[in-house]
Amino acid sequence: MSRTGVDTEVAGRTPGAETTRRRRPAARPLSREIVETRVLGVLKWVTIAFFVVATIFPFYYMLLLSVRSIEDLALDPGALWPPRGVSLDAFGQVLRGVDDGGQGFITFLRNSGIIAVGTVVATLLVSILGAYAISRLEFFGRRQVHFLFLAVYLFPAILLAIPLFVLFTRIGLRGSLLGLTIVYISQTVPVTIHMLRNYFVTVPASLEEAAALDGATRLQIIRRVALPLAKPAIMATSLFVFMIAWNEFLFALLFLVEDRGRWTVSLGLSQLSGSIEVAKTVLMAGSVILTVPIIVLFFATERLLVEGLTSGAEKG
Amino acid sequence: MREAPLPAAEAPRRGRTLRQQEARAGLALLSPTLIVVLAVVVLPILWTILIAFQRLRLRDLRRSGILGTELTLRNFETVLTSSGFLDALRVTLIYSVVGTALSIGLGLVAALVVRKPFRGRTLVRASMLLPYVAPVVAVTFVWEVLLHPELGLVNAVGADLLGWKDRIPFLDQRTGTLSLLGVDLGVPTALLVIIAYQAWRYFPFSFLFILARLQALPADLDEAARVDGATPLQRFRHITLPQLKGVIALLAVLRFIWTFNEFDDVYLLTEGGAGTEVVSVRVFRYLTGRGDVGAAAALSLVLAAVLAVLLLLYFRFFVGRSRDAEAI
Numbered sequence: 001m002s003r004t005g006v007d008t009e010v011a012g013r014t015p016g017a018e019t020t021r022r023r024r025p026a027a028r029p030l031s032r033e034i035v036e037t038r039v040l041g042v043l044k045w046v047t048i049a050f051f052v053v054a055t056i057f058p059f060y061y062m063l064l065l066s067v068r069s070i071e072d073l074a075l076d077p078g079a080l081w082p083p084r085g086v087s088l089d090a091f092g093q094v095l096r097g098v099d100d101g102g103q104g105f106i107t108f109l110r111n112s113g114i115i116a117v118g119t120v121v122a123t124l125l126v127s128i129l130g131a132y133a134i135s136r137l138e139f140f141g142r143r144q145v146h147f148l149f150l151a152v153y154l155f156p157a158i159l160l161a162i163p164l165f166v167l168f169t170r171i172g173l174r175g176s177l178l179g180l181t182i183v184y185i186s187q188t189v190p191v192t193i194h195m196l197r198n199y200f201v202t203v204p205a206s207l208e209e210a211a212a213l214d215g216a217t218r219l220q221i222i223r224r225v226a227l228p229l230a231k232p233a234i235m236a237t238s239l240f241v242f243m244i245a246w247n248e249f250l251f252a253l254l255f256l257v258e259d260r261g262r263w264t265v266s267l268g269l270s271q272l273s274g275s276i277e278v279a280k281t282v283l284m285a286g287s288v289i290l291t292v293p294i295i296v297l298f299f300a301t302e303r304l305l306v307e308g309l310t311s312g313a314e315k316g
Numbered sequence: 317m318r319e320a321p322l323p324a325a326e327a328p329r330r331g332r333t334l335r336q337q338e339a340r341a342g343l344a345l346l347s348p349t350l351i352v353v354l355a356v357v358v359l360p361i362l363w364t365i366l367i368a369f370q371r372l373r374l375r376d377l378r379r380s381g382i383l384g385t386e387l388t389l390r391n392f393e394t395v396l397t398s399s400g401f402l403d404a405l406r407v408t409l410i411y412s413v414v415g416t417a418l419s420i421g422l423g424l425v426a427a428l429v430v431r432k433p434f435r436g437r438t439l440v441r442a443s444m445l446l447p448y449v450a451p452v453v454a455v456t457f458v459w460e461v462l463l464h465p466e467l468g469l470v471n472a473v474g475a476d477l478l479g480w481k482d483r484i485p486f487l488d489q490r491t492g493t494l495s496l497l498g499v500d501l502g503v504p505t506a507l508l509v510i511i512a513y514q515a516w517r518y519f520p521f522s523f524l525f526i527l528a529r530l531q532a533l534p535a536d537l538d539e540a541a542r543v544d545g546a547t548p549l550q551r552f553r554h555i556t557l558p559q560l561k562g563v564i565a566l567l568a569v570l571r572f573i574w575t576f577n578e579f580d581d582v583y584l585l586t587e588g589g590a591g592t593e594v595v596s597v598r599v600f601r602y603l604t605g606r607g608d609v610g611a612a613a614a615l616s617l618v619l620a621a622v623l624a625v626l627l628l629l630y631f632r633f634f635v636g637r638s639r640d641a642e643a644i
Contacts, residue, residue: 036547047429048440054516055446058458061469065461077464078472130349137342138335145346152357156577156623158596159616162603163360163367169377186356189349218341247451249580254604266453270584273457280461287454298449302442310528 070279090285131196149190199233236304374607391614415514423522448520456584506590
């Protein structure tokens with residue numbers, strides 16, 4: 001950025017520019033404006049191209065390696081497209097059970113699915129009530145409690161992991177999908193409350209007041225009036241929670257590592273990537289399987305998600 | 317779960333004011349959240365403090381009681397005087413400061429280039445968010461293979477096009493030599509890679525928030541400056557950037573905290589080897605490698621305490637001073 005500034009300074013002092021300036025006094029600032037606009041106009045597209053390549057290329061590479069064989073990759077690691085055709089063998093191999101000579105990702109998918117869906121349902125139940133209370137009802141400490149929850153995010157996850165590891169070992173929940181789900185609920189509730197609250201405060205309360213006058217109870221109001229209105233926000237929040245639970249690694253590692261039958265996709269991939277027996281291309285197929293659900297969900301809901309996360313941020 | 321501040325013990329009474337009713341309903345609706353956060357977050361954090369002062373080993377977990385052993389300072393002595401502690405702290409600091417700065421810088425540039433509408437902008441914006449939303453295990457694995465000495469694309473391109481003589485084991489090399497204009501410089505290869513990864517994966521977060529702020533900026537100031545003859549760079553420097561100061565300062569704090577506490581990315585890329593052992597990874601190694609729960613808890617508290625002190629200093633000197641400067 002600064003270099004273009006210097007260039008234009010220099011350009012402004014060249015003899016040619018000097019003579020133009022003598023004839024037209026306004027020429028120098030005008031020419032600097034034009035030069036900067038042109039240079040920045042080009043730089044802008046170069047930068048956009050750079051960012052698009054840098055962000056998309058690793059995903060393309062993931063896909064590329066998943067359809068190549070390991071021998072092929074070892075021969076020609078620099079190829080940018082599959083030189084000897086596309087093969088989907090790696091997907092079958094990574095999905096099949098261990099008994100059938102595969103890596104058992106189908107089991108990992110089931111585990112990840114159970115945990116992620118369980119987390120979404122439980123987190124939403126808890127946080128819809130909480131977010132409604134914080135945005136609609138006046139009670140002592142309502143403003144503070146919201147920031148208190150967000151403070152959860154400032155503690156190192158590893159600090160929290162130690163006592164939970166000890167506690168869950170003692171009560172026998174370590175190694176179970178339920179235990180991990182409980183941890184994920186606690187990790188996602190603060191931010192879902194934040195997202196839902198941001199939505200509830202933008203919905204006028206008059207409809208709910210009308211329902212209250214008609215004799216509806218608080219829970220009826222939430223179910224019949226507030227929830228249908230908040231559907232888009234609830235969708236966005238669910239997907240956000242799903243992504244967090246699906247992607248999580250540290251707690252899955254600490255809680256489930258001992259039993260291969262309980263591994264999540266993330267945990268399975270990380271555990272197998274350390275071994276030399278499983279080909280990298282097979283694991284690349286595993287990465288694709290892990291990533292595709294998230295990317296599909298993300299592209300389907302990108303706008304909703306972005307609005308849900310950054311609402312309030314534009315006020316700076 | 318008796319800790320929940322449910323006012324359920326009181327018998328329902330008539331004649332309560334509407335205000336009291338509302339307060340009770342509010343707390344009742346909030347109680348599931350409070351229970352979860354108390355039971356799975358607040359109490360465990362407090363418990364860590366207790367564990368840090370106990371001699372607790374992994375193999376004794378099922379046997380010993382909660383207050384089983386007497387309190388001692390040995391854990392802190394162990395972790396603070398162990399070799400490698402200061403190194404881990406230094407690496408964590410470098411990783412956090414440089415990683416934060418780079419991710420915010422990239423986020424700012426990305427937000428500036430997609431600020432104005434153009435064809436395909438929605439797609440470009442979505443693609444820029446990919447590194448942040450994709451599963452951490454999958455993207456670290458892709459980086460690992462990309463940087464692999466034999467199978468990786470980077471080394472293949474380096475050997476074919478740039479004429480590298482030796483393959484570079486990016487994730488296992490503590491110090492590499494970089495020849496610049498005939499001068500050999502020692503560079504911490506693996507550390508630089510995890511910092512670059514940090515910038516790549518987390519710039520979308522800054523991008524998102526800076527873009528939201530950019531699009532809410534009033535256009536009239538910029539327009540007025542243009543009429544007065546300010547060039548694009550001058551307008552960015554004196555009009556746009558000052559208005560982004562708030563969001564950038566907030567991002568700096570958040571990203572610093574999260575990078576300082578980061579575990580997943582570093583563990584998955586290098587397992588803390590080759591001079592990349594950040595404090596979080598060290599805590600994990602105390603816990604699982606040595607089975608020393610007490611020492612792990614003590615070190616995690618040290619991590620949190622160092623972070624708290626750094627944040628305190630930041631708010632005390634940096635934020636305080638810039639406010640004074642604005643007042644003048």
